[in-house]
Amino acid sequence: MPKLTVDGQELEVPEGATVLQACELAGKEIPRFCYHERLSIAGNCRMCLVEVKPGPPKPQASCALPAAEGQEIRTDSEMVKTAREGVMEFLLINHPLDCPICDQGGECDLQDQSMAYGRGATRYDANKRAVTEKYMGPLIKTVMTRCIHCTRCVRFSEEIAGVDEIGALYRGEDMQITTYLEQAAAHELSANVIDLCPVGALTSRPYAFEARPWELKKTLSIDVSDAVGANIRLDSRGREVMRALPRINDDVNEEWLSDKGRYQVDGLTKRRLDKVFMRKRGKLAESSWDEAFKAIAKAKPGKNVAAIAGDMVDCETMFAAKALLGAMGSKLLEGRQTGMDYDVSNLAAVNFNTTFAGIETADAILIVGSHVRWEAALVNARIRKAVKNGAQVFVVGPKWETTYPATFLGEDLSVLNRIPKALGDAMKKAERPAVILGGAALAQGALGAGLKLVDKFKLVKDGWNGFNVMHFSAARMGGLMLGYAQKNGMADVVKAKPKVVFSLGADEMDFEPFVDALKVYIGHHGDKGAHAADIILPAASYAEKDGTYVNTEGRVQFAEKAVFAPGDAREDWTILRALADALGVSVGFDSFAELQAAMIKAVPALGEEGLADFGDLPKADSKAKAEGTIAAYPIKDFYLTNPIARASATMQQCSAELIHGEELAEAAE
Amino acid sequence: MADRHIAPDTPELRERWDSFAWTKENAKKADWHIAKYPEGRAKSAVMPLLDLAQRQVGEETDTQGWLPLPVIEYVAAYIDVPVIRVLEVATFYFMYNLVPVGKFHVQVCGTTPCMLRGSDDIISACKKRGMEKGKVSEDGLWTLTEVECMGNCATAPMVQINDGNYEDLTVERLDAVLDALAAGEEPKEGTQEPGRHTSEPSGGPTTLKEMVDANHDYRGDW
Numbered sequence: 077m078p079k080l081t082v083d084g085q086e087l088e089v090p091e092g093a094t095v096l097q098a099c100e101l102a103g104k105e106i107p108r109f110c111y112h113e114r115l116s117i118a119g120n121c122r123m124c125l126v127e128v129k130p131g132p133p134k135p136q137a138s139c140a141l142p143a144a145e146g147q148e149i150r151t152d153s154e155m156v157k158t159a160r161e162g163v164m165e166f167l168l169i170n171h172p173l174d175c176p177i178c179d180q181g182g183e184c185d186l187q188d189q190s191m192a193y194g195r196g197a198t199r200y201d202a203n204k205r206a207v208t209e210k211y212m213g214p215l216i217k218t219v220m221t222r223c224i225h226c227t228r229c230v231r232f233s234e235e236i237a238g239v240d241e242i243g244a245l246y247r248g249e250d251m252q253i254t255t256y257l258e259q260a261a262a263h264e265l266s267a268n269v270i271d272l273c274p275v276g277a278l279t280s281r282p283y284a285f286e287a288r289p290w291e292l293k294k295t296l297s298i299d300v301s302d303a304v305g306a307n308i309r310l311d312s313r314g315r316e317v318m319r320a321l322p323r324i325n326d327d328v329n330e331e332w333l334s335d336k337g338r339y340q341v342d343g344l345t346k347r348r349l350d351k352v353f354m355r356k357r358g359k360l361a362e363s364s365w366d367e368a369f370k371a372i373a374k375a376k377p378g379k380n381v382a383a384i385a386g387d388m389v390d391c392e393t394m395f396a397a398k399a400l401l402g403a404m405g406s407k408l409l410e411g412r413q414t415g416m417d418y419d420v421s422n423l424a425a426v427n428f429n430t431t432f433a434g435i436e437t438a439d440a441i442l443i444v445g446s447h448v449r450w451e452a453a454l455v456n457a458r459i460r461k462a463v464k465n466g467a468q469v470f471v472v473g474p475k476w477e478t479t480y481p482a483t484f485l486g487e488d489l490s491v492l493n494r495i496p497k498a499l500g501d502a503m504k505k506a507e508r509p510a511v512i513l514g515g516a517a518l519a520q521g522a523l524g525a526g527l528k529l530v531d532k533f534k535l536v537k538d539g540w541n542g543f544n545v546m547h548f549s550a551a552r553m554g555g556l557m558l559g560y561a562q563k564n565g566m567a568d569v570v571k572a573k574p575k576v577v578f579s580l581g582a583d584e585m586d587f588e589p590f591v592d593a594l595k596v597y598i599g600h601h602g603d604k605g606a607h608a609a610d611i612i613l614p615a616a617s618y619a620e621k622d623g624t625y626v627n628t629e630g631r632v633q634f635a636e637k638a639v640f641a642p643g644d645a646r647e648d649w650t651i652l653r654a655l656a657d658a659l660g661v662s663v664g665f666d667s668f669a670e671l672q673a674a675m676i677k678a679v680p681a682l683g684e685e686g687l688a689d690f691g692d693l694p695k696a697d698s699k700a701k702a703e704g705t706i707a708a709y710p711i712k713d714f715y716l717t718n719p720i721a722r723a724s725a726t727m728q729q730c731s732a733e734l735i736h737g738e739e740l741a742e743a744a745e
Numbered sequence: 746m747a748d749r750h751i752a753p754d755t756p757e758l759r760e761r762w763d764s765f766a767w768t769k770e771n772a773k774k775a776d777w778h779i780a781k782y783p784e785g786r787a788k789s790a791v792m793p794l795l796d797l798a799q800r801q802v803g804e805e806t807d808t809q810g811w812l813p814l815p816v817i818e819y820v821a822a823y824i825d826v827p828v829i830r831v832l833e834v835a836t837f838y839f840m841y842n843l844v845p846v847g848k849f850h851v852q853v854c855g856t857t858p859c860m861l862r863g864s865d866d867i868i869s870a871c872k873k874r875g876m877e878k879g880k881v882s883e884d885g886l887w888t889l890t891e892v893e894c895m896g897n898c899a900t901a902p903m904v905q906i907n908d909g910n911y912e913d914l915t916v917e918r919l920d921a922v923l924d925a926l927a928a929g930e931e932p933k934e935g936t937q938e939p940g941r942h943t944s945e946p947s948g949g950p951t952t953l954k955e956m957v958d959a960n961h962d963y964r965g966d967w
Contacts, residue, residue: 240827245836246749256829257754257814 080147095138095149096124104151107160107189109167109274110226111139114330115235121167121226123189125159126151135159157193164194167224170205170249171275178222180276182289186224207252212242213260214729215267215335217284223277225251229269236332238460238479239263253277262734263479264453264714267335271321280319282339282726287311287318295638296323298625299337300388300550300618301718304432304454305627306333310341310619310638317341317619317638327433328631334453335730336714336721343724344617347602350643353612360612365644368611369658375594377576377659382408382569385560386581386599387549387718390623390635391682393615393648394551394558395675396663397580400652403661410562410569411555413585414710416515417565418523420556424690425527426518427553428629429541430510431687436461438542440506442499442529444472444492444522446514447709449479451548452628468502473516473706489517492525492702495532503533510542511535516706518545524700530693543693546628548711550618553626557679557688579605580648581615583719598651600641601719614645617720621647622668624675630688632681748879751836752844754814762815767823771801775823787824791834794820795841808885809850809907811842839892846888847881849926852905855891858898863915867902870916874923886927899944900936913938 079088082102089098094117099106109121117140125135127150135155150156168190175181207220225244230253233242241255241262255261261269270278292311299306299320306329308320320341322333354363354371381404383397398409420426430438436458448456456479463469463480470483472491483498485491491499503509511533513526527543529535535542547553555561562568569577570589577590581599587608597609600617618625620641626632641647649671656663665671676683715731716722752758767775775794782789795812798820803810812835821828835841842850851871855864868891875882876889897903900912904919911922911934918937925932941947955961 240829243829243833245751245833247837250749256827256832 078143078145078147080143080145080149082149083152089143093143095126095128095136095141095143095147098143098147099126099138099149099151106138106151107193108139109185109189109224110228112228112231112272115228115231115272118227118231121224122163123160123167123193125156125163127153127155160193161195164190165199168194168198169200170221171224172204172221174222178219178276179217179279179284180222180273184276185274205249210252210254211258211260212255212278213262213266214726214733215281215339216261216270217279217281218277219279220252220254220277222275223253224275225253226274227253228272228274229253229278232269232272233261233263233266236268236457236460237263237265238457242269260734260737264334264336264449265332265457267338268322268332271331282342283319287313292318293638295619295636297619297638298550298633298635299329299333300625301334301337301340301721302452303547303550303552303628304329304334304452305550305625305631305633306337306454307633308333308337312619312638315639315642317344327431328627328633329454330457332454332457336453336717336727339726339730340718340721340724341619342726343601343720343722344619345642346725347719347723348642348645349600349602349606349612349614350641350645351614352644353606353609355610360606360609363611365613365654368613369655371611372576372594372596372655373658373660375576377404377574377594379405380573380575381406381578382410382572382574382576382593383560383578383580384413384566384569384582384585385409385411385551385555386413386579386583386605387551388618388720389551389555389580389648390618390621390625391554391558392621392623392668392671392675393580393652394555394560395678396649396652396665396671397578398558398560399663399665399671399674400656400659400661401578403656403663404659406574407559408562408569408572408574409558409560410566411549411551411560412565413582414519415566415586416519417563417567418518418521420561422690422694423553423556423630424693425523425543426545426547426556427690428512428544428546428627429693430544431629432458434540435459435510435512435544437465438462438506438508438510439465439467440470440502440509441467442470442472442503442509442511442533443482444489444511444513444526445517445520445706445709446473446512446546447476447516447711448512448514448546449476450709450711450714451514452546455546468506470499470502473514474708476709487705487707489520489522489525489702489704489706492522492529506533508537508540508542509533509535510544512544512546514546515548515710516708519710520702520704520706522702524697525702527694527696528698528700530696536693541693548628548717550625550627553628553630554624554682557626557681558675579609581605581719598648599719600645601723603719603722605719613651614641614643615648615651616641616645620645621649624672624682626682626688630690632683632685632688634685749836749839749843751832752811752813758813759815762813765798765802765813765816765819767797768801771797779824788826788830790824791820791826791831792838794824795831795835799841806845808848808881809842809846809888811845844879845881848886849906849923850888850890851876851923852890852892852895854893854895854897854901854903854905856894858894859902862901864902866916867904867914867919870919874920897944900938900941909934912936912944913941 106124108124110118119137119140124138126138128136129148210218295310297310299308307323307325311319324331352363352368353360460480576594579597583603583605595609596611597605598613619638681688715727721727778790778793779787799810821831876887903912913936922932
């Protein structure tokens with residue numbers, strides 16, 4: 077623990093800290109461009125210069141200098157001031173003064189820091205350098221003349237994403253940042269380089285020239301495009317969500333966001349259900365709330381009613397529907413739309429128990445039936461970190477492109493019964509072994525066999541629980557906590573032959589078996605569910621309502637309403653409340669606060685933000701055997717997994733270009 | 746330097762170079778370079794391998810050699826490194842040619858000492874012979890490049906032609922060297938000044954004169 081002084085203030089800093097970190101601990105602001113907490117140290121922007129004694133009588137780059145015992149650091153001396161001015165002047169020599177037409181304006185590090193640390197005016201009157209634009213795909217817009225060569229984007233794609241595709245070509249004045257042959261950056265985290273870029277060189281292509289940061293209302297929300305529950309900020313203007321940006325949460329998403337979570341928001345204004353529709357003579361026609369409610373009441377479902385929860389609904393909606401069905405005397409609730417029927421008697425067995433932060437520290441990981449890159453891109457970045465720290469990764473299932481070295485053990489699940497030697501040895505050696513079961517494994521009924529591994533690999537130790545199930549729908553854990561599960565899954569709902577089926581934004585389910593039922597779709601996008609429905613009640617998307625979400629590690633998080641739903645659309649819970657009146661039952665709440673209070677009373681864990689406690693893992697069934705093969709993963713197209721993304725022009729373009737691009741090119745030949 | 750660029754990725758380029766592979770001899774050399782580094786650190790050998798590849802391309806095209814994209818990709822695959830990382834190295838160092846060059850790559854040093862000793866004349870002499878900066882001459886023999894300091898300041902001005910340095914040049918001496926090269930001869934490398942061996946002071950030693958014949962301890966003189 078070195079002791080040092082910063083501007084005369086004495087303090088002790090942790091071993092291994094840099095001078096920059098020491099200054100920050102002392103509460104001093106150090107300007108920087110290339111330094112980033114989550115990336116390796118480059119030390120090439122020189123903006124963080126400070127004066128350090130003992131040492132050479134010149135300013136030193138604080139980001140790359142280890143803090144040492146007895147250092148006297150000055151951040152307020154004349155030397156430091158002139159050094160910063162000098163660096164800033166050099167940076168601005170080749171930086172265009174095009175802030176008025178730059179999308180970074182208003183949230184630009186260079187702009188802010190030149191105001192705070194730069195000279196008042198330029199002394200440079202020669203020609204500035206110009207660099208040609210580089211193509212980086214449908215998400216990243218480049219204006220490379222603005223680039224100051226901090227190499228944050230290069231380091232991000234190499235270190236965090238694990239997809240080496242951005243590099244710095246040429247040297248000195250001619251240095252240019254580009255992807256190889258200007259191919260599109262094609263991975264799930266690519267757009268994070270836009271946030272990392274301290275200037276306007278890499279900006280968001282779909283958001284280009286849309287809004288200025290100071291015009292936007294910022295709302296704290298939760299990403300629902302997967303079950304990671306990334307913390308996001310929705311920036312809205314008027315009734316439109318303009319963009320989604322990640323918020324920092326070290327336990328969940330660090331400060332990254334998957335491209336889908338970031339760019340599906342333009343789907344919020346497309347293909348929206350903004351009016352009530354009813355099927356008349358086989359065709360959906362505009363209708364009114366009254367008429368729709370009457371039609372539902374006329375069906376006289378009595379007890380014969382079911383509710384299917386979609387992948388993106390919040391807990392409040394699910395609880396309201398549960399209360400409505402409860403009042404009518406039905407318990408036919410299901411959220412696993414595709415018919416999965418794993419055992420949910422103990423939720424610890426279907427939870428990501430290691431936590432995302434924990435999986436980083438695992439030293440042997442077995443992934444069974446999960447395309448982690450597509451099902452939870454941010455968890456994949458965590459696993460990559462674990463691998464960089466020496467973890468071994470084994471995968472059971474069809475091959476996918478990992479961003480780290482991994483051993484594929486084939487598609488046959490029977491390897492779980494007879495463990496291959498390499499896997500067994502790695503797990504035996506491991507101090508923190510982990511198993512991740514994905515949706516494809518659950519669908520094959522491998523949960524029981526997976527639980528047997530808990531004892532075999534000693535997954536549960538003091539302070540360590542290595543048994544994980546990875547879901548990929550944002551509503552899954554919340555749904556399971558609220559009892560949205562039948563013993564045999566959807567099959568039980570079908571067998572009960574309900575007269576009325578409420579589909580709460582459920583688009584992936586099979587409506588075929590419910591041909592005789594009145595299908596009421598309560599959702600926000602005209603997607604598969606709406607096409608099959610008899611009555612469509614327009615509801616709110618995640619951006620248009622307050623709501624509680626539980627991610628796959630059982631983390632309860634709260635999202636706020638950013639904008640109002642379009643047209644006649646209403647928040648889901650109000651629709652269900654009104655339905656209760658129409659059906660002549662009482663659900664026991666009249667306001668959102670009352671609904672939430674009732675929900676928390678029923679499931680107390682939903683009232684506390686943070687990890688829910690599901691208790692110990694159940695005892696494994698010794699007779700459980702893994703059978704069958706994993707032929708394919710459930711996600712066929714990363715960019716089009718939910719109705720919002722399917723409606724989003726940006727996501728469609730990504731899918732066409734980044735996933736089907738090669739096929740298109742081949743077809744053209 | 747500013748006009749350095751990568752040769753465009755065309756179907757013709759792919760057709761010509763996609764089949765690039767080490768010759769038997771070069772494969773041995775490549776593995777020898779890789780073996781210099783610990784197991785799993787093959788990427789450390791990127792620079793010698795790029796040089797080797799450039800030389801092999803040179804042999805195949807009877808030029809100094811250059812690095813077409815498919816060859817860079819081949820090297821990247823050979824040491825299992827993302828191709829962008831190899832391209833970064835290839836574009837950074839000036840001795841990797843990114844576009845085709847002639848049989849003799851005449852690199853004239855134009856940095857201050859050489860300039861003061863008349864490198865401008867050397868460049869115009871080259872141009873007079875039909876060379877153009879960054880271009881291959883019509884007969885396929887010459888490519889002219891102006892480079893920064895080659896570290897031969899004591900014998901300035903100088904040119905580097907492929908692997909040889911020719912120093913203490915005048916226009917006449919340069920012409921003689923180039924004529925000899927064009928005629929397929931091997932002109933003497935190093936200084937072209939008669940009577941000078943390497944970079945020793947011309948006209949005899951000016952300092953440490955007592956050291957010429959035998960060791961001399963200067964410490965008593967201080």
